Amino acid sequence: MANEKHYECSVTVEAVFISEQSDVEKNRYAFAYFVKITNTGNIAAQLISRHWVIIEADGEQKDVKGLGVVGEQPLLNPTEQFEYTSGTVINTPLGEMHGTYQMVAEDGTRFDAIIHPFALAMPRVLH
Numbered sequence: 001m002a003n004e005k006h007y008e009c010s011v012t013v014e015a016v017f018i019s020e021q022s023d024v025e026k027n028r029y030a031f032a033y034f035v036k037i038t039n040t041g042n043i044a045a046q047l048i049s050r051h052w053v054i055i056e057a058d059g060e061q062k063d064v065k066g067l068g069v070v071g072e073q074p075l076l077n078p079t080e081q082f083e084y085t086s087g088t089v090i091n092t093p094l095g096e097m098h099g100t101y102q103m104v105a106e107d108g109t110r111f112d113a114i115i116h117p118f119a120l121a122m123p124r125v126l127h
């Protein structure tokens with residue numbers, strides 16, 4: 001059992017409202033999000049693609065899929081981390097994002113790294 005392979009990556013995300021790129025009059029709310037992916041398994045794994053679900057306060061939902069993140073497909077050895085910053089624009093002052101990263105371990109095993117829901121919130125909208 002000691003040699004059993006463990007496939008897992010943890011993901012943490014922090015979102016920040018960007019007032020300079022937002023226009024409330026035009027229902028344009030810009031957010032940056034800072035992502036940290038950590039290989040918490042015991043085998044190297046590469047991030048191949050992403051699937052984000054963006055839900056606005058009015059129920060509007062967007063699915064965003066693509067290869068890699070910020071133009072990269074990082075290979076993470078056990079305990080290694082990869083950090084990046086990206087952004088999104090929504091039409092409401094409140095929203096939520098969640099999703100998955102599709103990973104491939106060095107032995108060919110595919111697994112998903114879960115991105116738990118996090119809020120997109122313009123300051124002073126939530127009390």
